[in-house]
Amino acid sequence: MPYRLEVENLNVYFGESHILKDINININNNMVTSLIGPSGCGKSTFIRTLNRMNDTIPTFKKDGTVLLDGKDIYDPNVDVVDLRKKVGMVFQKPNPFPKSIFDNVAYGLGIHGVNDKDIISKKVEESLKAAALWDEVKDKLEMSAMGLSGGQQQRLCIARTIAVEPEVILMDEPCSALDPISTTKIEDLIHKLKNDYTIIIVTHNMQQATRVSKCTAFFLHGEIVESGLTDKLFMEPVDKRTEDYITGRFG
Amino acid sequence: MKTIFWGSGIFTVFLLILVIGYILVNGLPVINFNFIFGQPIDNGASGGIFPFIISTFYVTFVALLVATPLGVGGAIYLAEYAGENALVKAIRFGSEILASIPSIVFGLFGFAFFVVYLDFGFSVLSGGLTLALMAMPTILRTAEVSIESVPKSYSEGSMALGASKWQTISQVILPAAVPGIITGVILGMARAVEETAAILYTVGAAIQAPVSIFDPARPLPLHLYTLATEGISMPNAYGTAAVLVILILIITIVTNALVDRYTKKMMGR
Numbered sequence: 001m002p003y004r005l006e007v008e009n010l011n012v013y014f015g016e017s018h019i020l021k022d023i024n025i026n027i028n029n030n031m032v033t034s035l036i037g038p039s040g041c042g043k044s045t046f047i048r049t050l051n052r053m054n055d056t057i058p059t060f061k062k063d064g065t066v067l068l069d070g071k072d073i074y075d076p077n078v079d080v081v082d083l084r085k086k087v088g089m090v091f092q093k094p095n096p097f098p099k100s101i102f103d104n105v106a107y108g109l110g111i112h113g114v115n116d117k118d119i120i121s122k123k124v125e126e127s128l129k130a131a132a133l134w135d136e137v138k139d140k141l142e143m144s145a146m147g148l149s150g151g152q153q154q155r156l157c158i159a160r161t162i163a164v165e166p167e168v169i170l171m172d173e174p175c176s177a178l179d180p181i182s183t184t185k186i187e188d189l190i191h192k193l194k195n196d197y198t199i200i201i202v203t204h205n206m207q208q209a210t211r212v213s214k215c216t217a218f219f220l221h222g223e224i225v226e227s228g229l230t231d232k233l234f235m236e237p238v239d240k241r242t243e244d245y246i247t248g249r250f251g
Numbered sequence: 252m253k254t255i256f257w258g259s260g261i262f263t264v265f266l267l268i269l270v271i272g273y274i275l276v277n278g279l280p281v282i283n284f285n286f287i288f289g290q291p292i293d294n295g296a297s298g299g300i301f302p303f304i305i306s307t308f309y310v311t312f313v314a315l316l317v318a319t320p321l322g323v324g325g326a327i328y329l330a331e332y333a334g335e336n337a338l339v340k341a342i343r344f345g346s347e348i349l350a351s352i353p354s355i356v357f358g359l360f361g362f363a364f365f366v367v368y369l370d371f372g373f374s375v376l377s378g379g380l381t382l383a384l385m386a387m388p389t390i391l392r393t394a395e396v397s398i399e400s401v402p403k404s405y406s407e408g409s410m411a412l413g414a415s416k417w418q419t420i421s422q423v424i425l426p427a428a429v430p431g432i433i434t435g436v437i438l439g440m441a442r443a444v445e446e447t448a449a450i451l452y453t454v455g456a457a458i459q460a461p462v463s464i465f466d467p468a469r470p471l472p473l474h475l476y477t478l479a480t481e482g483i484s485m486p487n488a489y490g491t492a493a494v495l496v497i498l499i500l501i502i503t504i505v506t507n508a509l510v511d512r513y514t515k516k517m518m519g520r
Contacts, residue, residue: 011503053411058334085411091411093403098427107422108412147519157408192417 002070002196004029004168010064012042012049014057019045021222023064027168027215032190032199034230037219038245043202044092045217047170050157050200051087052080070166085112088166092173094153096145096160101128101137103211104145108164131159132189147221151182158189170192170200175208178242187212203227206246210234218242271496278493281486287494288517291458293473296484300491302460306375306468307444309461313379314443316384319436321383322390326432329391330398331420350388356447357385362452376464378454379503385449386439393438397431398424427517430510435504444499447472471495 005027012020020042025112027033035043045054052073054060066073073083096104105124114120124141132156137148145156155173161169171190175183184240190199190212203209209216210230217227218239226242237243291301323343333339361381371377401424409419425432455467456477469477471491478488514520 029407053407056410078326081413081415089411091404091407093404095402096406097408097423107409108414111409111412111414111422117261146517147515160408160412240411245439 002029003027004069005200006065006067006070007050008067008104010046010049010066010067011062012045012054013059013061015059019222020062024222025217025224025227026168027198027200028240030195031215032194032201032213033218034213034216034243035200035202036209036216039204041219042222043175043219044172046151047089047172047202049198050168051084051089051171051238053084055080075129077195080170085164086162086166087168087170090154090161090169090171090174093177094150094157096142096148096156100142101145101148101156102141104159105163108160112164127159127163128156130162130193132192133159141238149182151178151185152180154182154186154188158186162193166197166241168198168200171199171205173202176204183208208233215231218245220245256383258432269367274489274492274496277486278489278491278496282493286487286490294458294481295313295478295482295487297487300435300471300474300494302406302458303469303471303474303491304494304498305460306454306457307470307472307495309375309464310382310450310470311440311443312316312380313375313464314382315436315440316479317383318386318390318439318443322387322435322439323394323432325387325391326394326398327420329395331416331424346388346391347378349384350392353448354385354446355451357381357449358452360384366453372465373467374451374465375454375461375468378450378470381449382443382446384445385446386488388444389442389509390432390435390439393435394428394432397435398427400431428516433506433510438505440502441499444470444502445472445495451476471498 003026007023007025007027010020011018011022012021018121023046035046037043046157048054048072049062050066054062068083068086072078073087089128093109099106102124103138106120109120114123128137135150136152137143137156145153148156154177158169158174175186178186187208190201201212213230215228216230216233218225218233218241220241226237226239233242234246237246283469286299288301289480291300292298292304325346329339329342333342358381361377361384365371365377365380367371389391405423405427406419409423410416414422450473451471454473456469456472456473457467458469459466461468475488475491475495478484478491
């Protein structure tokens with residue numbers, strides 16, 4: 001089976017600082033991949049390179065290639081709008097728009113040219129169901145999303161991402177601002193979503209990585225120290241540094 | 252220490268009440284239906300001030316119609332597109348200078364440029380454009396601050412869904428900044444409604460209500476000025492002042508309530 005994402009010799013710089021060093025990793029289709037590592041090791045920068053969110057930073061420079069379905073996403077002919085439609089993103093802090101619950105999900109459809117009201121309603125319902133939020137909000141779709149709880153807001157952000165039918169969903173520590181019950185709900189949701197989407201999740205929580213992901217990559221100081229099947233990485237790490245990190249000796 | 256601050260706080264409120272109270276006490280007795288909706292007689296010595304109320308709304312409307320798009324457009328440019336460079340600094344510095352120029356200077360410029368050079372004559376248009384120049388920096392600055400204070404996470408969320416920069420600005424950032432932008436427009440409007448010096452040389456002194464934008468007019472502050480300085484009628488001057496104060500109060504209270512309702516709905520409180 002071909003890989004969804006192939007990253008070859010990726011180096012990222014912000015001005016003079018060399019943030020990501022020679023990253024090589026292949027991400028499997030319809031599977032969850034965790035990125036773990038201490039703060040400041042480049043995990044977030046890495047996933048933001050995958051949907052070109054770093055483009056907005058003026059000092060951003062990169063070399064190496066990132067292939068999505070075999071095509072270079074940094075090719076000058078690639079439309080960033082198209083790329084971000086295919087590679088969705090859920091942020092660390094839930095960031096719903098100050099709009100109604102309905103409009104939050106409908107927003108992505110609107111910007112991609114869906115105008116038919118019936119199609120939008122149907123899609124909003126589907127997305128909210130897929131994000132396991134429908135039952136909690138179906139009677140108050142016109143209410144502002146800012147009135148939801150943090151966990152509900154994060155599931156709304158996932159619904160909003162799903163609505164534009166991405167292939168890949170990037171999640172940047174999606175549970176770090178949430179309570180344990182909300183975290184469980186998001187993790188259950190990730191289990192459900194992995195059948196249809198390729199998910200890459202940055203997490204500080206190693207238990208979370210073992211619970212949700214099939215594969216894991218360990219980042220340290222901008223490099224991938226070790227990557228592979230989650231079970232193997234946690235049970236029999238090859239690199240001494242991986243072992244030190246997962247046994248809690250640093251980070 | 253606390254007493255001193257308490258004292259200065261109370262004193263400020265006291266001054267406000269004193270000024271407004273003095274005007275209302277002297278002005279309210281002359282206000283009746285005929286004063287507000289009647290035509291002036293003998294240059295305002297008796298009769299009503301209806302044409303001047305119309306003038307005020309008309310001139311202010313023209314001023315805001317010009318100043319709001321320019322101010323908000325400039326604010327969008329500064330907050331979202333410009334970055335930090337010499338041009339931006341020049342624009343910001345320029346708008347601050349513009350905001351601190353005495354209004355009589357605007358009046359003189361308006362006379363030389365709009366009335367004479369562009370040949371708009373003494374008219375609603377000349378007055379409105381002069382006031383627009385004065386209101387624009389206020390609107391620009393307030394709108395820029397409120398656009399900048401929209402959390403970055405909103406625009407990131409929008410960009411991550413594949414929205415273009417303009418879609419993000421028009422559909423996410425501006426709606427979130429609307430309360431602040433409206434506050435700026437209201438501040439600008441307050442400046443336009445109450446301004447006298449800037450329209451003294453530009454709007455004329457008509458007794459009739461203006462119809463076309465090329466008609467001369469006489470907004471309330473100008474009428475008030477004429478009544479008082481030419482000794483036409485002090486009671487009517489107070490009445491006009493009271494109407495002006497009440498108009499500004501009503502506009503401020505109503506817009507605050509509307510902005511409050513919008514914010515509550517948007518933020519789900």
